[in-house]
Amino acid sequence: MKARLFAFLALFMLAVSLFVAPAFAVQPDEILPDAKLEQRARKISADLRCLVCQNQSIDDSDASLAKDLRILVREHLKAGESDSAIREFLVARYGNFILLKPPFAWDTWLLWLTPFALLTLGALAIWKSSRAKSAEAAEAAPAPLSKEESEELNALLAASPGVNTAVVPADSDR
Amino acid sequence: MIVEVGHYALVLALAIALMQTILPFWGARARDARLMAVARPTALTQFAFVALSYAALTYAHVASDFSLANVVENSNSNMPLVYRISGVWGNHEGSMMLWVLILTLSGAAMAVFSRSIPPRLLADALSMQGLLGAAFLLFILLTSNPFARLSPAPLEGADLNPILQDPGLAIHPPLLYLGYVGFSIVFSLAAAALIGGRIDAAFARFIRPWTLAAWCFLTLGIAMGSYWAYYTLGWGGFWFWDPVENASLLPWLAGTALLHSAAVMEKRDALKIWTIFLAILTFSLSLLGTFLVRSGVLTSVHAFASDPQRGLFILAILVLFIGGSLFLFMLRAPTLSKGGLFAPVSREGALVLNNLLLTASCAAVFVGTLYPLALEAWNGDKISVGAPFFNLTFGPLFAPLLLIMPIGQMLAWKRADLLGAVQRLFFAAACGFIAMAVFFAVQGAPSLAYIGAGVAVYLIIGSFVEVYGRIFPSGLFKSKNAFVRGKGLPLSAWGSAFAHAGLGVTLLGLAATGWGAEKVVAMKAGEAYDVGPYRLEVMGTTSDIGPNYKEAVAHMTIRRGGEVVALLEPSKRFFSTRRMSTSQAGIVTLNFGQIYVSIADQNDNGTIDARLYWKPLVSLIWLGALVMAFGGGLSLSDRRLRVGVARRAAKLPSNAQIAS
Numbered sequence: 162m163k164a165r166l167f168a169f170l171a172l173f174m175l176a177v178s179l180f181v182a183p184a185f186a187v188q189p190d191e192i193l194p195d196a197k198l199e200q201r202a203r204k205i206s207a208d209l210r211c212l213v214c215q216n217q218s219i220d221d222s223d224a225s226l227a228k229d230l231r232i233l234v235r236e237h238l239k240a241g242e243s244d245s246a247i248r249e250f251l252v253a254r255y256g257n258f259i260l261l262k263p264p265f266a267w268d269t270w271l272l273w274l275t276p277f278a279l280l281t282l283g284a285l286a287i288w289k290s291s292r293a294k295s296a297e298a299a300e301a302a303p304a305p306l307s308k309e310e311s312e313e314l315n316a317l318l319a320a321s322p323g324v325n326t327a328v329v330p331a332d333s334d335r
Numbered sequence: 336m337i338v339e340v341g342h343y344a345l346v347l348a349l350a351i352a353l354m355q356t357i358l359p360f361w362g363a364r365a366r367d368a369r370l371m372a373v374a375r376p377t378a379l380t381q382f383a384f385v386a387l388s389y390a391a392l393t394y395a396h397v398a399s400d401f402s403l404a405n406v407v408e409n410s411n412s413n414m415p416l417v418y419r420i421s422g423v424w425g426n427h428e429g430s431m432m433l434w435v436l437i438l439t440l441s442g443a444a445m446a447v448f449s450r451s452i453p454p455r456l457l458a459d460a461l462s463m464q465g466l467l468g469a470a471f472l473l474f475i476l477l478t479s480n481p482f483a484r485l486s487p488a489p490l491e492g493a494d495l496n497p498i499l500q501d502p503g504l505a506i507h508p509p510l511l512y513l514g515y516v517g518f519s520i521v522f523s524l525a526a527a528a529l530i531g532g533r534i535d536a537a538f539a540r541f542i543r544p545w546t547l548a549a550w551c552f553l554t555l556g557i558a559m560g561s562y563w564a565y566y567t568l569g570w571g572g573f574w575f576w577d578p579v580e581n582a583s584l585l586p587w588l589a590g591t592a593l594l595h596s597a598a599v600m601e602k603r604d605a606l607k608i609w610t611i612f613l614a615i616l617t618f619s620l621s622l623l624g625t626f627l628v629r630s631g632v633l634t635s636v637h638a639f640a641s642d643p644q645r646g647l648f649i650l651a652i653l654v655l656f657i658g659g660s661l662f663l664f665m666l667r668a669p670t671l672s673k674g675g676l677f678a679p680v681s682r683e684g685a686l687v688l689n690n691l692l693l694t695a696s697c698a699a700v701f702v703g704t705l706y707p708l709a710l711e712a713w714n715g716d717k718i719s720v721g722a723p724f725f726n727l728t729f730g731p732l733f734a735p736l737l738l739i740m741p742i743g744q745m746l747a748w749k750r751a752d753l754l755g756a757v758q759r760l761f762f763a764a765a766c767g768f769i770a771m772a773v774f775f776a777v778q779g780a781p782s783l784a785y786i787g788a789g790v791a792v793y794l795i796i797g798s799f800v801e802v803y804g805r806i807f808p809s810g811l812f813k814s815k816n817a818f819v820r821g822k823g824l825p826l827s828a829w830g831s832a833f834a835h836a837g838l839g840v841t842l843l844g845l846a847a848t849g850w851g852a853e854k855v856v857a858m859k860a861g862e863a864y865d866v867g868p869y870r871l872e873v874m875g876t877t878s879d880i881g882p883n884y885k886e887a888v889a890h891m892t893i894r895r896g897g898e899v900v901a902l903l904e905p906s907k908r909f910f911s912t913r914r915m916s917t918s919q920a921g922i923v924t925l926n927f928g929q930i931y932v933s934i935a936d937q938n939d940n941g942t943i944d945a946r947l948y949w950k951p952l953v954s955l956i957w958l959g960a961l962v963m964a965f966g967g968g969l970s971l972s973d974r975r976l977r978v979g980v981a982r983r984a985a986k987l988p989s990n991a992q993i994a995s
Contacts, residue, residue: 262721287687
């Protein structure tokens with residue numbers, strides 16, 4: 162039956178229904194009196210994953226674990242630690258899973274670079290094919306009229322005065 | 336009895352789907368018109384039987400027939416009627432039923448409205464649609480039967496998840512499914528064209544209306560889902576880069592590229608490979624999304640492994656259709672004739688760039704969604720991919736589009752004058768810069784907000800420059816017959832202008848989130864709080880009783896400069912059956928911005944924890960999507976998209992005379 166619970170409808174609902182009793186994240190009693198420190202805390206929290214939630218940061222989640230982590234972050238801030246030291250501490254404790262922004266490492270460079278590699282390869286392929294196409298077109302283009310040919314054409318044009326006014330019937334578009 | 340009829344109708348629908356798959360396909364090979372003609376009636380009948388089956392399931396939900404496991408798990412006799420009806424698709428089995436209902440509806444629509452499509456192409460396409468139907472009907476019947484009985488039947492149901500008891504559930508999934516299942520028509524036509532081997536500008540003409548319609552629905556569906564999350568979640572987030580959301584964004588990105596690509600193919604006979612590829616890709620991504628959401632693979636790779644039946648079934652469907660169509664594509668792509676030539680700087684060139692950027696941003700969302708799953712399956716490492724990743728990858732890939740969209744619109748087909756196009760956009764760019772300066776002066780930091788807002792203004796105005804140029808070719812005051820020109824302008828020109836401007840409107844709303852104000856307080860009756868330019872005063876709280884919940888409501892007044900501008904009533908609902916509570920945010924829209932208040936339970940000392948927000952211009956995020964869909968609708972009603980047949984008939988007057 163658990164699978165059925167999981168099999169939720171469309172957008173968001175999966176995340177929403179299971180873990181998030183909707184309401185709220187940062188609670189009034191958690192907020193640090195020092196506004197600057199609090200701002201830093203919010204910024205750090207926004208990039209940390211609530212470990213039991215689906216893609217939610219601890220800043221947005223009201224799971225109790227998220228609350229504990231928010232308090233933990235604030236305690237470390239109060240102790241005067243730098244943002245990166247706090248992040249390192251949390252990674253050491255919970256692994257990279259806690260970072261919403263995965264680090265650039267040997268097993269994630271594929272993740273970071275694929276979109277840009279695709280863009281570059283695509284651009285190269287298009288550039289090459291368009292060059293090939295225009296080269297082909299240049300070869301296939303008919304040779305310009307020779308002198309005799311253009312003289313003949315001019316003579317023909319001169320001989321048929323009505324040709325310029327003969328309008329091709331309008332397209333039956335309308 | 337009605338339930339059994341529904342179940343039986345589903346089985347019959349499967350049988351008919353198989354007929355629809357085999358006979359027309361065979362007919363197209365044997366060039367037997369009678370066999371090909373089977374396609375239409377079977378498509379209609381298949382839809383009729385699925386609709387009958389769906390109606391039976393709805394009946395069971397409405398009548399609270401608790402002998403059905405599906406009803407017991409997801410309904411309750413105290414639930415309001417609208418949620419008993421929408422609750423049908425608020426669970427796995429029912430939502431698959433809706434999926435198939437819309438799939439067969441698409442097939443039926445194609446059968447009815449595609450009289451201009453050559454019979455062999457139509458036969459093959461409907462046969463493909465039949466195969467899709469058969470696969471998913473089999474999936475429902477074998478792994479997700481909504482008609483399973485329960486004995487003994489309990490007296491009461493477990494209630495629908497309270498979060499789903501919302502008008503959002505009634506609107507969002509049908510729109511979304513009409514969008515991404517609607518792309519099945521385009522997929523089937525592409526597969527049929529690949530099988531038949533005739534891929535020309537006419538093909539693009541056949542797929543364009545379907546692509547447009549599906550795209551409009553998908554746009555609305557995504558926006559609706561986003562707004563639903565926004566008002567339900569209680570902190571005003573509207574996009575989370577959640578895999579389930581990404582699953583709907585992927586086909587939207589590919590579908591947007593397809594829309595543009597098909598236009599080039601129709602007008603200039605170019606970008607054929609792109610168009611066919613995107614037609615396959617768009618629906619493949621829809622299928623992938625279905626797999627992600629339905630198999631349980633998202634919650635964890637292990638959940639998938641422990642109950643793999645459904646997941647493996649959908650995976651097999653996925654491999655069959657995506658693999659099969661890509662295989663066909665590989666066979667045929669080299670034989671596609673190179674279409675119309677164009678210089679790099681041309682409308683076509685701009686649209687190639689558009690395709691490339693959209694595909695690359697689609698790839699960013701794709702790897703971001705699937706990489707954690709792949710990595711965990713491969714070596715067990717768990718990583719998270721969240722908003723910061725997408726901001727750094729999707730962001731830079733998508734952002735250039737915002738700047739080049741108006742330029743692309745100004746370029747001529749085949750060979751264009753880039754400098755001239757940019758010059759004509761001078762006014763729009765100037766407005767953008769002025770807006771940026773004004774926003775900077777009035778609102779200030781963050782820089783992303785005022786830069787984004789400036790770009791948005793440029794995009795909105797720039798989107799209409801092309802239309803303006805066609806209505807007033809020699810300036811605003813010197814041009815004669817501007818009204819006649821405006822009326823004569825094809826609706827698709829207006830459509831693209833509105834759709835592009837819609838994206839600008841959304842961007843403006845997104846940019847303005849940077850200027851929001853937030854306050855987290857322990858609220859007391861009688862106290863007042865300043866949020867942004869407004870003052871929120873708490874009047875008191877009351878309790879209420881709904882049909883299947885109890886709620887605590889806080890009453891607040893909103894003042895600006897001492898004057899009351901609105902009243903606000905955020906509430907907290909408690910649903911006793913599931914013992915879950917939801918918070919109904921109090922939202923009021925003022926000048927396109929919103930005041931948003933969500934409350935938690937009362938504390939012991941009588942205060943209520945609350946989050947108060949002022950979100951300037953936030954409603955533009957979703958209004959922009961409405962404008963985009965409106966633009967799509969305008970293009971869809973362009974007569975050129977509708978009169979494919981008349982056009983060809985007019986070119987062959989002798990045949991037409993014979994026929995009459």
